[in-house]
Amino acid sequence: MADVKGNGVVRIADDVVAVIAGIAATETAGIAGMSGGITEGLARRVSGKNVQKGVSVEVGEFEAAIDLRVIVAYGSKIDEACRTLQQNVRDAVESMTGLRVVEVNVKVEGVEFPKPEKEQLPEAAQRVK
Numbered sequence: 001m002a003d004v005k006g007n008g009v010v011r012i013a014d015d016v017v018a019v020i021a022g023i024a025a026t027e028t029a030g031i032a033g034m035s036g037g038i039t040e041g042l043a044r045r046v047s048g049k050n051v052q053k054g055v056s057v058e059v060g061e062f063e064a065a066i067d068l069r070v071i072v073a074y075g076s077k078i079d080e081a082c083r084t085l086q087q088n089v090r091d092a093v094e095s096m097t098g099l100r101v102v103e104v105n106v107k108v109e110g111v112e113f114p115k116p117e118k119e120q121l122p123e124a125a126q127r128v129k
Contacts, residue, residue, distance in 0.1 A: 012059055012097050012099065013059070014057045014058070014059050016097070017057045017059050017064050017066070017093055017097060017099070018055040018056070018057050018066075020092050020093050020096050020097070021055050021057065021066050021068065021089045021092070021093055021104075022034060022053065022054065022055045023092070024088045024089045024091075024092035024093070025054075025055070025068055025070060025085055025088070025089055027088070028081065028084055028085045028088050029076075029081065029084065030072055030073055030076030030077070030078075030080070030081030030084070030085075031070050031071070031072060031073070031076075031081055031085055032070075032071045032072060032073040032111075032112035033054075033070070033071045033112065034053045034054025034055065034068070034069065034070055034071070035053075035054050035069040035070060035071050035109040035110060036053045036054055036069075054068060054069040054070060055067070055068055055069075059099065060099075062099065062100060063099060063100045063101070063102045064093060064097070064099045064100070064101050064102070065101070065102050065103045065105075066089060066093065066101060066103070066104045066105070067105045067107070068085065068089065068104065068105065068106050068107070069107045069109050070082075070085065070106060070107070070108055070109065071108075071109060071110040071111065071112050072108055072110075072111055072112070073111075073112055074111050074112060074113045074114060078108060082106045082108065085104075085106055086104040086106060089101070089104050090104055
């Protein structure tokens with residue numbers, strides 16, 4: 001951000017924007033989680049850098065671009081969930097940082113199915129109590 005009144009410069013790190021975007025994404029209805037991908041796991045191991053899972057950002061002086069890799073919940077309308085996700089991430093980043101978000105790109109990498117509840121065995125069939 002530019003030095004407007006001679007007070008100095010404020011720069012927001014990419015990781016800060018990534019955390020804000022990641023939290024906003026996981027709080028969006030229909031989004032089950034973020035997808036890390038194999039290259040992100042390798043980058044974390046090689047560099048030791050704490051990479052925000054499923055979020056890539058480019059932050060300039062006044063603007064930010066965000067790429068998200070997500071897993072949607074089974075039964076959700078994917079297009080609606082992704083449009084809502086884009087708006088939630090844009091709103092969160094713009095309101096918290098003052099940066100203008102020029103794009104929020106979403107790549108759906110999977111679907112999460114509901115986990116079946118474990119069936120209880122009849123008492124006689126249980127091996128140990």
